[in-house]
Amino acid sequence: MTETTKTPAPDAVPTPTPAPRGLLPLPTAAARALLLAGGIATAASAYLAWTWTAEFPGDLTFNGYPGGLQWLTFTAGLLTALFALASYGVRGLGWLLPARNNAPLVLTALGGFTVTWFTVIAISAQLGGVVNLEPGGWIAAVASLLPVLGAFALPQERTGTDGTKETLKAYVAKPDRIPAAQATAPWIQRAVITVVTIIGLGVFTYGIDTEYGELFIGYLFVVTFAMWALHTAGLMDRFSALVAANRSFTLAMGFAAAIAFPFTQTDDHYANIGVNILIFGTVALGLNIVVGLAGLLDLGYVAFLGVGAYTAALVSGSEFSTISGVHLPFWASALAGAAASLVFGVLIGAPTLRLRGDYLAIVTLGFGEIFRIAVNNMDGDSGPDVTNGPNGIANIPDLNFFGFNFGQAHDIGGFTLGRFANYYLLMVLIMAIVVLVYTRAADSRIGRSWIAIREDETAATAMGINGFRVKLVAFALGASLAGLAGTVSAHVTYSVVPTPYQFAGSTPPNSAFLLAAVVLGGMGTVAGPLLGAALLYLLPEKLVFLQDKSLLAFGIALILLMRFRPEGIIANRRRQLEFHETGQLDVPKQTTLTDEPAVTKAGA
Amino acid sequence: MTTPVLEARDVTMRFGGLTAVRSVDFTVNAGEIVGLIGPNGAGKTTFFNCLTGLYVPTEGTVSYKGTVLPPKPHLVTQAGIARTFQNIRLFANMTVLENVLVGRHTRTKEGLWSALLRGPGFKKAERASEERAMELLEFIGLAHKRDHLARNLPYGEQRKLEIARAMASEPGLLLLDEPTAGMNPQETRATEELVFAIRDRGIAVLLIEHDMRFVFNLSDRVAVLVQGEKLVEGTSDVVQADERVIAAYLGEPFEGDPGEAEAAEVEAAEAAAEAPSTTSSTKGEAK
Numbered sequence: 001m002t003e004t005t006k007t008p009a010p011d012a013v014p015t016p017t018p019a020p021r022g023l024l025p026l027p028t029a030a031a032r033a034l035l036l037a038g039g040i041a042t043a044a045s046a047y048l049a050w051t052w053t054a055e056f057p058g059d060l061t062f063n064g065y066p067g068g069l070q071w072l073t074f075t076a077g078l079l080t081a082l083f084a085l086a087s088y089g090v091r092g093l094g095w096l097l098p099a100r101n102n103a104p105l106v107l108t109a110l111g112g113f114t115v116t117w118f119t120v121i122a123i124s125a126q127l128g129g130v131v132n133l134e135p136g137g138w139i140a141a142v143a144s145l146l147p148v149l150g151a152f153a154l155p156q157e158r159t160g161t162d163g164t165k166e167t168l169k170a171y172v173a174k175p176d177r178i179p180a181a182q183a184t185a186p187w188i189q190r191a192v193i194t195v196v197t198i199i200g201l202g203v204f205t206y207g208i209d210t211e212y213g214e215l216f217i218g219y220l221f222v223v224t225f226a227m228w229a230l231h232t233a234g235l236m237d238r239f240s241a242l243v244a245a246n247r248s249f250t251l252a253m254g255f256a257a258a259i260a261f262p263f264t265q266t267d268d269h270y271a272n273i274g275v276n277i278l279i280f281g282t283v284a285l286g287l288n289i290v291v292g293l294a295g296l297l298d299l300g301y302v303a304f305l306g307v308g309a310y311t312a313a314l315v316s317g318s319e320f321s322t323i324s325g326v327h328l329p330f331w332a333s334a335l336a337g338a339a340a341s342l343v344f345g346v347l348i349g350a351p352t353l354r355l356r357g358d359y360l361a362i363v364t365l366g367f368g369e370i371f372r373i374a375v376n377n378m379d380g381d382s383g384p385d386v387t388n389g390p391n392g393i394a395n396i397p398d399l400n401f402f403g404f405n406f407g408q409a410h411d412i413g414g415f416t417l418g419r420f421a422n423y424y425l426l427m428v429l430i431m432a433i434v435v436l437v438y439t440r441a442a443d444s445r446i447g448r449s450w451i452a453i454r455e456d457e458t459a460a461t462a463m464g465i466n467g468f469r470v471k472l473v474a475f476a477l478g479a480s481l482a483g484l485a486g487t488v489s490a491h492v493t494y495s496v497v498p499t500p501y502q503f504a505g506s507t508p509p510n511s512a513f514l515l516a517a518v519v520l521g522g523m524g525t526v527a528g529p530l531l532g533a534a535l536l537y538l539l540p541e542k543l544v545f546l547q548d549k550s551l552l553a554f555g556i557a558l559i560l561l562m563r564f565r566p567e568g569i570i571a572n573r574r575r576q577l578e579f580h581e582t583g584q585l586d587v588p589k590q591t592t593l594t595d596e597p598a599v600t601k602a603g604a
Numbered sequence: 605m606t607t608p609v610l611e612a613r614d615v616t617m618r619f620g621g622l623t624a625v626r627s628v629d630f631t632v633n634a635g636e637i638v639g640l641i642g643p644n645g646a647g648k649t650t651f652f653n654c655l656t657g658l659y660v661p662t663e664g665t666v667s668y669k670g671t672v673l674p675p676k677p678h679l680v681t682q683a684g685i686a687r688t689f690q691n692i693r694l695f696a697n698m699t700v701l702e703n704v705l706v707g708r709h710t711r712t713k714e715g716l717w718s719a720l721l722r723g724p725g726f727k728k729a730e731r732a733s734e735e736r737a738m739e740l741l742e743f744i745g746l747a748h749k750r751d752h753l754a755r756n757l758p759y760g761e762q763r764k765l766e767i768a769r770a771m772a773s774e775p776g777l778l779l780l781d782e783p784t785a786g787m788n789p790q791e792t793r794a795t796e797e798l799v800f801a802i803r804d805r806g807i808a809v810l811l812i813e814h815d816m817r818f819v820f821n822l823s824d825r826v827a828v829l830v831q832g833e834k835l836v837e838g839t840s841d842v843v844q845a846d847e848r849v850i851a852a853y854l855g856e857p858f859e860g861d862p863g864e865a866e867a868a869e870v871e872a873a874e875a876a877a878e879a880p881s882t883t884s885s886t887k888g889e890a891k
Contacts, residue, residue, distance in 0.1 A: 445715075448706050451698060452706045455696060459689065462686075462689075462693075463681060463686075463773065464677075464710030
């Protein structure tokens with residue numbers, strides 16, 4: 001990022017002129033041409049050999065065939081060229097730039113520049129010096145710089161009137177108004193959603209399948225800049241409008257894509273990542289009911305996942321289970337796990353939910369730790385023999401549905417589904433149930449009372465809401481959903497041990513990561529916690545070199561996110577308006593209400 | 605007219621050593637508009653909080669239509685007393701319609717299971733709630749803003765919305781805590797008409813207010829609370845003519861003034877402080 005901001009800075013000429021102009025003194029036509037040519041050149045440079053040895057992962061030594069990170073450069077260059085063509089007004093590409101603004105051009109150019117320079121620098125650093133770069137690498141570096149220069153030479157209304165920082169901000173700002181899309185036939189809308197889902201599945205699959213850390217970082221660069229570009233182009237808004245109009249179709253497509261994922265995988269390892277993301281995401285969604293809707297800060301939530309997992313392990317028929325004679329079918333053990341978590345949720349919630357805010361957070365944190373320590377000690381030595389203490393319950397047998405053994409690979413329609421793919425599909429089903437529960441509960445009398453409690457508990461009780469009771473319902477529902485996910489996770493991991501169910505650790509799931517997934521993704525939304533969970537699972541999985549510094553990195557990332565986008569990556573409509581005053585089109589002009597929440601809180 | 609909707613008997617509220625409300629007896633009859641006035645800090649809002657269960661009165665009982673109310677806000681609302689707040693407490697990040705729907709909470713009973721299963725009963729109840737809420741929004745004139753966030757409404761409309769939200773719980777008695785605070789004369793006039801319209805719907809109204817013209821125009825009876833005690837109660841004319849009320853507001857001493865003894869004490873203390881001041885003045889300056 002630092003390189004990207006440096007480039008235009010020295011060229012900032014502070015001579016104010018009334019006509020809109022760029023940061024760099026180039027004619028507009030030349031700037032556009034530079035963008036287009038640079039984009040094409042960047043994409044083309046991916047076909048050259050960047051280095052001489054295959055030691056750098058991904059093997060970037062071939063002329064005529066891109067590999068690994070070169071594909072990302074190619075994609076970014078192609079996107080830049082596409083947006084540049086759209087800015088020329090080429091027929092059929094107008095939809096890419098509905099507001100005719102320059103920000104998407106700047107951002108895609110920056111995306112290509114970042115990923116290319118990252119690769120070139122990574123090659124030099126890893127192999128020991130720039131001498132390891134082939135001419136192709138130098139060409140790629142120069143080619144990816146061209147569209148950036150072009151982009152910053154494009155005219156900008158506010159150039160020169162403000163400081164450099166403001167000008168740079170204006171370059172990547174989203175215009176206030178995006179022209180409304182033309183009305184399209186329903187089948188076109190659905191076709192668009194289908195195409196976007198397929199692209200989304202492709203992008204997501206690519207991210208999961210990245211084989212080495214450098215590729216994943218490059219992937220994050222490209223995806224972030226591309227998403228940002230689409231956002232500033234107004235295409236995200238248009239797509240959300242489409243989704244809003246075809247809600248159930250989108251949901252169906254989303255699940256179809258989720259089901260399709262294991263069929264795109266050849267290695268069961270990636271299905272394993274997939275199933276773990278789903279478990280993590282499901283639990284995060286359960287936590288979202290407690291935190292996002294009812295506004296109860298629960299720092300010991302992972303304990304409910306543990307309760308579900310231990311319950312399922314105990315009744316799974318494992319010989320290490322203290323009641324090994326019991327072997328329930330999965331539906332019964334899933335229900336038992338959910339029910340046990342529900343009971344624990346009520347037991348923990350009943351005394352603690354009388355507390356508010358920070359006090360509740362501290363008490364739930366305590367209960368979370370109590371669960372882990374209690375499980376650790378129930379080994380027959382320091383307590384009753386229930387959980388085998390730190391050894392846990394091992395050898396949990398695989399599930400078997402009507403002769404369909406989850407532990408074996410199955411061939412379905414020419415595709416081989418391995419063990420983890422089987423569990424992945426089961427988890428998709430459970431996720432569907434949880435999403436259904438979440439959306440239905442949120443949009444109902446009880447969901448409204450949760451939000452009311454979150455907004456102003458005193459006013460909510462004065463409106464006849466039994467605060468304690470609806471909070472307990474939220475707590476118990478969240479707990480039982482986590483327990484449900486826990487029953488599957490016990491079978492997926494073969495064994496259940498106390499260590500993962502802690503407050504904070506460097507790998508998910510733990511309470512801190514769960515909360516981070518909800519906050520990072522966007523509280524009160526369905527897609528937010530799922531995206532947050534996917535990100536938080538993949539980062540430590542892919543960036544192995546971070547190791548014990550990963551917690552530090554997350555801390556910094558979370559602080560940055562809270563500073564620049566406090567409502568999370570996917571913003572709830574409410575939250576977005578809460579953190580950014582404007583947003584509703586017909587907001588009354590004189591807002592006497594800007595300090596209203598403070599007043600209400602002062603009166604509390 | 606004579607059936608009491610609200611009957612507060614001997615209500616006392618103490619916070620440690622401070623007695624904020626001292627054995628107040630108070631009734632509101634069906635179809636009445638009653639005003640509650642008093643100087644700042646007289647205990648009006650505390651008394652309101654005792655009535656609505658936000659505070660548990662130290663002594664005394666509050667009953668609604670003959671049944672004694674438990675001191676729990678949600679049960680009080682369920683029984684039929686709804687309230688607004690002195691400083692608006694809307695659910696700022698919910699839409700106008702959702703705010704009113706929350707007010708319907710006690711009059712609907714769909715729980716979690718029916719929300720998850722979405723049977724015909726659930727849909728019917730949701731539709732009925734929404735119709736009722738929209739009808740109330742029409743009544744206060746905010747139907748066209750149903751999908752706005754409550755925080756984005758102008759001040760006057762927020763006040764109105766809070767009233768609509770309270771009315772959604774189908775109360776027999778509505779408690780308004782300073783409904784015209786911060787309003788301009790036109791808005792105050794509109795609120796006056798709104799209160800009359802609410803009364804015409806068969807809802808008794810008890811209001812706290814500082815705008816005297818507003819209170820005396822509106823109320824069938826006015827009660828005056830001074831230092832936690834009910835000083836006078838009667839029609840507008842009676843209250844306006846009462847010397848003690850004027851004195852309480854303007855601060856003139858009168859016979860039997862609860863503050864008189866304290867005032868005398870303060871004076872005595874000041875006089876006592878005066879005497880040695882000559883010797884300790886240097887100390888005082890050093891401070």
